[in-house]
Amino acid sequence: MRTKTFKLAALVTSAALLLGGCAAPAADPAATDPATDSAAKGEIVIWHMEGVPNRVAAFDALAAEYNATNPDFTVRFETQQWDEIYPKIAGTAQAGNQPDILFAIPDFATYVRSLGLGQPVTDVVEGIDASQGLLDASKVAYQDGGEYWAVPLYGMVQLLWYNKVMFETAGLEAPKTYSELLATAKALTKDGVSGIALPAGKNLATDQVLYSLMITGGAANFFDESEGIALDSPETVKAFSLYNDLLEYSPKDSANYAWGEPQAALNSGAAAMAIEKGQYLTPWAAESGLDPSQLGCAPIPVADNGGQSGSIYYSNGAMVLAEDDDRRAGAGAFLTWLMQPDNYGDFLNAEPGLFLPVTTGGADLEQWRQNEVLSQYPECVDLLLKQSETGALFGFVDGQYVEKIGLISGQNIFAQAIQQMYVNGMPPAEASIWAQEQMKAAIE
Amino acid sequence: MTTFSTKRTSHIGNLIVWTKKLPNFVSQLVVTIVVFAPIYWIVMSSFKGPEEIIRSEPTFWPETWTFGNFERLFTSTKYLVFLGNSLFLSISTAVVTVLISLGAAYGLYRIRVPGSGRIAGVILLAYMIPGTLLIVPLHQTLSGLGLIDSLTALLLLNVAFTAPFSTWLLRGFILSIPSDLDDAAAIDGAGPVRTMFEIVLPLLRPGMATVAVYSFVFSWTEFVFASQFVSRQELQTLPIGLSAIIGQYNVDWGLVLAGVVFTMLPAVFVFLLVGRFFIGGLIAGATK
Amino acid sequence: MIDVGNINQAGSDNKNRPSLVGLKKGNQKPVSWEKVFGFLLISPLLLILILTIGFPVISAVFSGFQDQRIIGSPSAFVGFDTYLKVIEDSSFWDALGRSGLWVAVNLVVQTVLAFSVAFSLQQNGRWSKSARTWVVLPWVIPTVAVAIIWQWLLNSNYGVLHYLFGEIGVDLGSPFGDPATALFSVIIVNSWHWFPLGAVVIYGALSTVPTEVIEAAKVDGATPGRIFWSITFPILQPVLFALGLVGSLWSFNVLDSIYLITEGGPLEASTTAPVYVYDLAFSEFRSSQAAAASVLTVLVLSVAALLFVRFGRPKEDA
Structure with missing residues (x-):
């Protein structure tokens, strides 16, 4: 009272x-x-x-x-x-x-x-x-x-976006699994066109795409009960490895890409696929000169065994x-x-x-x-x-609230792990452990 | 090479004149390309449609000219408001900086007040502090002064960052003016104030012009303070307005390029208008 | 910093002009009025500097002895622990090293460009006249725009520079994404952005060179090189000294060009000291460590400035 x-x-x-x-x-x-x-x-x-x-x-x-x-x-x-x-x-x-x-x-x-x-x-x-x-x-x-x-x-949620004209010309369907995604990217990389455009800059854009692939690979939650960090699971390593393999079919200057560049690459016809959020709809027709029906969209491909549909949310x-x-x-x-x-x-x-x-x-x-x-x-x-229904965000999966996630996400550690593989040639298993150690240090 | 008689044949003469001019010509050409090639590209592309701007095989001349980008700039952003703020801020920064740094440089390097060396060292220190360090404490200082969200705050900060360099610049200009002038003036019975205004300042015009240009441009492009300490749209400057149209997720290239063109244009226009004054000042200084 | 002051002090004492002015002419006016006038002239600048950087600097030194993470969160006094943490971090020294490289290469590239432009501007003719207005163009574009434009020009898919070099058989690759070239590519962009400042300053200083002296030297048959080194350069030297010293300190602290283009990456390939400090403060949220790193950086810079003042100061300059 x-x-x-x-x-x-x-x-x-x-x-x-x-x-x-x-x-x-x-x-x-x-x-x-x-x-x-x-x-x-x-x-x-x-x-x-x-x-x-x-x-x-x-x-x-x-x-x-x-x-x-x-x-x-x-x-x-x-x-x-x-x-x-x-x-x-x-x-x-x-x-x-x-x-x-x-x-x-x-x-x-x-x-x-x-x-x-x-x-x-x-x-x-x-x-x-x-x-x-x-x-x-x-x-x-x-x-x-x-x-x-x-x-x-x-x-906000991510999808796999693709150029339907290129897919039809090559007689391809939207990939559903990790291995199909990699094979499709490889098949579409020819005549100066990149199969996929992925960000690999030291930024949040890279973190986001990698995390989407971690979700569909079953590695959404990398915090254990005591809020310890475990990034060395086989699922995580598989997602890291896929990202690194895909970068081979991404434009050669991907290591400086954030959000804008992959989208421009897809819209200009320089790349056939990209993984991003719904902002791809608005400029598609004007920038690509193609019909709205020629923009393909599909769920983000899942791991070959045990993957589940989802995206960063x-x-x-x-x-x-x-x-x-x-x-x-x-x-x-x-x-x-x-x-x-x-x-x-x-x-x-x-x-x-x-x-x-x-x-x-x-x-x-x-x-x-x-x-x-x-x-x-x-x-x-x-x-x-x-x-959106199956989306998740690191640190907040299944009702958890990792208070220290703010200390981790600001540093773009995922993106840096991608760069360790992409520009330094670090093997995926090592890169995931490197990321794990960085995150542990971040919350110390 | 000077052993040739230039009068023997006009051919050789021409050749010599030409070879003498060649390095000059080449350097002019290089400067023109270095400055203009990117700018040409920005201006041309600002007239292109969304598809042509990001085309893999670039067109060096717009295939279809469109003014849509400029139209969007003027209808969907408060360009004129930003421009007004930028002009006001840049001109006032230039004026205040010239006054303050002139005073400081004169006191330190002409009058040489006791301890001037140490004071100069402290001024230099201003340039060693990483800007990052200043941001958060400055929020407190400025709100203590009641200046948050005001152009006065930006004026104060811009001057704080332009004046030390300007003082150092003027030092060089002051030192190149012979000191017997002062002594002669003193013998004539001129006091320090009269000596400053009548003898030294007129000779400092090139230096003052340089400082004015420098502080104008500093303010014109300044981003960090303008984004940290001003939030109202009515008070925002061009760099803030420009960065706002560069979205994180979406980049409207046409709009951004139109924005860049219209950020450059007013500055160039200012230089065209007052350039004669600046250059006049410079030349006057040179012939005196 | 006191040392820098002392060196300057020693420098200013060389000529002993201040006391002479007062004494020589046996003037009735008290010497002190001139000095008071001098202090009055200096005071506005000092006031502004104390207001804007005085408090932040004190709070940084103070914060360096704490262990604060996010700004404003509770912290404890830890003595020199935070400083030691920074000193033991090899990334800090790497960043300082990169900053040294950044300053040196920027200085060289910009000096060469600025000098050639300043000389071209000085000539008569239509080109020079018009160039005096447009040469400032790269400098008046806000850095945000400079960063985005150069990334766009160099993009491998739709970048015109990438395309043009491709046409003549040169693959530009990934200038900002390759650790071997990232720092240099940003330096090129930064130099393009800043060289007009040097050009304008040098042009202004060139204008103070008396033309009659040069004409006389020409009549005496002096070569252009001789004229430059024995007439022009000594007059330019004080201005060049100021430009070199303050310009370098300032270029050391450039953060925006780098952050907007590479964010210090790939990995740490373009992480200079200011980027390192910014990341510590606002990506890793270690504000005390950022403060300590800043204080250490200022110390290193002071030593460098001191050396520059000692060895770079023009001889006849006070």
Whole structure:
């Protein structure tokens, strides 16, 4: 009961403070809609990473729509960069001027939490779950100590993308297993075309593709019960080995590739296959000059024996960093609004194909399915949705929450292990042990 | 080679003139290619469609010209806002840097205040600190000053990074001005302030022009501070706007190239406009 | 750093000009006003530097004696343990070595380019006149764009440079992905980006060379080489000294060009000291170790700067 009175008192004081604070600097007139200004108690600032114009435009439009509903707190999106966010959020944590909401992925969330930022959002998540139904995979990666630490917003998942024209000319079918994948890559490598384009740069792109292959090879969980790291399993070594073998049929400068280069290689006809997320849909037709029906998509091939379908799955969520109760409530209100079917479709359309719904009803959202890009690739969209169900992310497999994963993932140790094999000629078994030792050292 | 009589035949004369000019011509050609080849490629490609930009057999002249990339740049990004911020920041950085470094260089290397050597050493230290180290503590300093999310913060930081180098640069220019000038002025009864403004500063114009150009460009391209300490879109500068359109997952090449072209253009335009002033300053310095 | 100051101090004392100016003419004006004026002139710069780098430097030295992982997380005082950890890490010394190579090669490439451009700019003629405006182009492109453009030009699938070299039978291979060439390829890109700065500075300094003296020397039959070494170079020397010293220190700390292109890879092939420090701080989240590595790097740089000042300072320069 005491907390209730305390909360009430805090609410009243903070409201008073906020009102006073609002009146003083005569808030930038351009930033907020004059119609809503009088009613709002303040502004919620939201940081999201990646400022590609379509995403910014879609988010800004949603903010305007929300602000027009006369909420307690209006919202404003600000764009950050993945490359800069680690130092920046640490700096704001020290200075106490963090944003109210921060978009995150599970491993980044562990980093943000270790800076002393982030409030539990269990009530918001449970509320959304009750009304919209949230996919388990999207929630579990943010669940720790009985609380949720982010509101799941959208998922991202990988597929095998391929150029159907090349496959038809060569009389090939989409590969289903490791060995078929390797054979197909080999068969398609001729006349200056690479069978597959894979990233092997020292970056997260490389980590992601390798991890997808580890999942389909049965090596998704490399943490044992005591959170010890075991990367020397035969399944892991097989995935490492496959990646290294595939790189032989990937363009010769793959060791400097991240996300953009394999996609451009596939679209320009320089490569026949690539493994990546749903962002491949939007530019395909314009960049390749081919018909949407000529972009092939298939589940990521599985290990020859005992493999299971799957992919790396990133549940992107919104962390609430505001510490004041009132602002937290305002942040929760906006996120709840965002996940309502009417608004959620517009949100997903910010990045057609890359952003996948995390609500059970999301897959059937008309607004989303009828998107001008997605409606041209109905089969691939279905496949992306299907892969989401079996997706996983290292450190968060089967309900685990490895708090130290943030310390590991920042270093791109998987990518470095790939480079050990690819540019240094280290055998796969040795590279997997090398990666294991690096990860152990990282959390020491 | 000078033993040839250049007057004997016009043929040989021409040959000699030509061989004398040849190294010159070659170096001009090389410089032109080094600077322009990549830029030519950027500009040409910014007029190409999405398929032509990443074609394996490149086209040296756009097959079909399109202005779509530029159209997207102006409709889907706040280019003009970024441009305004960049111009404001770069010009103010240039002005402030010239003033501050001129003062510092004059005090250190002309007046030579006691301990000037040690002070110069401390200034040099500014260049030894890895930038990474500064970021997180600077968040605290700037928010203590109430400067987070303001162009003033960027101005302060840019000057902090341009002024030390500029001071060192001006040192060289100051040392090349004969010191008897000051002494002569002093005999004429000029005080230190008058000596500075009337005798030395006019001779420092080439140095000041160099410093202005340097600090303008530093600000024009500065990325780390602008991304760390400013978050509002209305305050962002061109490099931030440009890097924002380079997505992590998707690269819209046409848009990026159009963005690059329109980041270069204003700077070149500024040089065209005030270039005469700079070069005038340089030449004036040279002939005095 | 105190030593650098002392050397400069010794240097500035060589000429004893400050005291002479005050005494020689038996001026009535108190000497101190000039000095006060001098301090007033210097103070804004010092104030800005104290404000912006003073606090971070102090906090780095302090942090080096702790064992902090993620910035802001709890930590304990561990004496010199963190420093020892860095000193014992062979990657740190490798990174420093690469930085040495980075600075040296950048210096050579950029000096050659800058000098030839500066001389070309100085001539009369249409080319030189127009070049004075456009030569700055590579320099005014933000580094983010420079990095992406060069990766695009050199890509093996759609890169025009790769294509052109292929046409004349040269396979460029994987310039940024091959450990043998990655660092040098980034140096080339970085030099392309920065050489106009050197060119503008040298051109500015060349403009201060009195033309009459050169004309007179020409009349006396001096060769261009002689004119350069005995007239132009001595006048350029103070500016070149400043450019060489500060330019090298600054090029040492370049992080963005490298990070944006290779992220220090493949493996550690292009991990210079600043990349090493950045990775420690924000990829491995060992902030105390990053601070200690920075402090050690600054010490090494101070020694290098000191040597440069001792041996590189122009003779007649104060």
